[in-house]
Amino acid sequence: MSGVLEPARQRAAFAAGRYVRVVNWHNTPATDRSTLRAELAWYAARFDPVLPEHLDRFVETGDWGLERPGFVPCFYDAYRNHVTVAVPALEELGLTGWFLPPTGALDVPHEQQRDYAAAHAIDLLPDEPDGPWLMTWDDLARIAERHVVAAHTAHHTGADEILTAEDVEREVHEPVRLITELTGTVPPAFAFLHGTVPVPGTVAGDAVLASGVRYAVTNTAYVRIAD
Amino acid sequence: MLPADLPDDLATEPARDVLAALASCRAADLEREGIAMYVAVVDARPGRGSSDQPGASSRPADTRLAELFDHYHDALARAGFPRPAHEPPDAPDLTGGGRELIDVLVVLSDHHLHARPQEVS
Structure with a gap:
């Protein structure tokens, strides 16, 4: 697993055609609506959106089953502006996005969201002075009808902060369980804060590897970890 | 001469000044x-x-x-994989040991894959 951080292996994966194009967004404020729409249109003109089943097919057969190169538009951290800006743009363009919310953020009342965000490395923008800044479970349920929902811990937590059985339950198992209940399917992917690799033999790494989630999303690779 | 059937992100010429490209990424x-x-x-x-x-x-x-990976990796390696000027020398690697590779991928991907909608006709 640690090999995904070795430059030689990354190069070999590229040379072997075992790679995918990903674009990661965090905030998508209304002030950037036209830019986001234009960028998504640029990608949509060149690439086909990748769904989990495309990844599954590629890992098993080496064939994406897509007409054009694939790309994964990802949206992190449960921002409310995903609901109001990103999702409409995606759907106007016929794209499927991947959304990775820290599930604990979905429970935070409006009046507590600024403090919660500050305490959990979720950056709010000066051009959005008024909340709500974070989406709700109802918002995520609406997103899940047409998009992919994957896990990103409960409270935007790094692997190095998950050390006890209680941490594992809160930051790995419960988010996976809650997303499963919402969507009716185990989330296809899991990402830690900072995109760190789930290293076997660590508390956090072993928890993700045993979670039933099929892919670990890291900074350098989408890693198939379970059937 | 590049093959004619490359996707246009990969047909883009590589950045000549990779350190400037890295600085641009870090300023984003x-x-x-x-x-x-x-x-x-x-x-x-x-x-x-x-x-x-x-x-x-x-x-x-x-x-x-x-x-292209070789181009960016080799250029950053020759420069000693510089860290951001504002970063303390003892700053922890929050990525779990992947900072240098991530820098390579960020610069490579920003130059070649990042959307350039002003070029949409």
Whole structure:
């Protein structure tokens, strides 16, 4: 697993055609609506959106089953502006996005969201002075009808902060369980804060590897970890 | 001469000044920008074995991406993989040991994959 951080292996994966194009967004404020729409249109003109089943097919057969190169538009951290800006743009363009919310953020009342965000490395923008800044479970349920929902811990937590059985339950198992209940399917992917690799033999790494989630999303690779 | 059938992200000429490209990436407001990345797809399931280095494909796009990776990796390696000027020397690597590789991928992907909608006709 640690090999995904070795430059030689990354190069070999590229040379072997075992790679995918990903674009990661965090905030998508209304002030950037036209830019986001234009960028998504640029990608949509060149690439086909990748769904989990495309990844599954590629890992098993080496064939994406897509007409054009694939790309994964990802949206992190449960921002409310995903609901109001990103999702409409995606759907106007016929794209499927991947959304990775820290599930604990979905429970935070409006009046507590600024403090919660500050305490959990979720950056709010000066051009959005008024909340709500974070989406709700109802918002995520609406997103899940047409998009992919994957896990990103409960409270935007790094692997190095998950050390006890209680941490594992809160930051790995419960988010996976809650997303499963919402969507009716185990989330296809899991990402830690900072995109760190789930290293076997660590508390956090072993928890993700045993979670039933099929892919670990890291900074350098989408890693198939379970059937 | 590049193959004619490359996707246009991979047909883009590589950045000549890779350190300037890195500085440009670090100056970006990543909190509100789409961060483009070419990432590997790896099968790490027990017994699958394909997480070992796979053989090269014959597709020109794959050869091109590997060559572009070399271009950016080698340039940053020659410069000693510089850290951001504002970063303390003892700053922890929050990525778990992948900072240098991530820098390579960020610069590579920003130059080649990042959307350039002003070029849409």
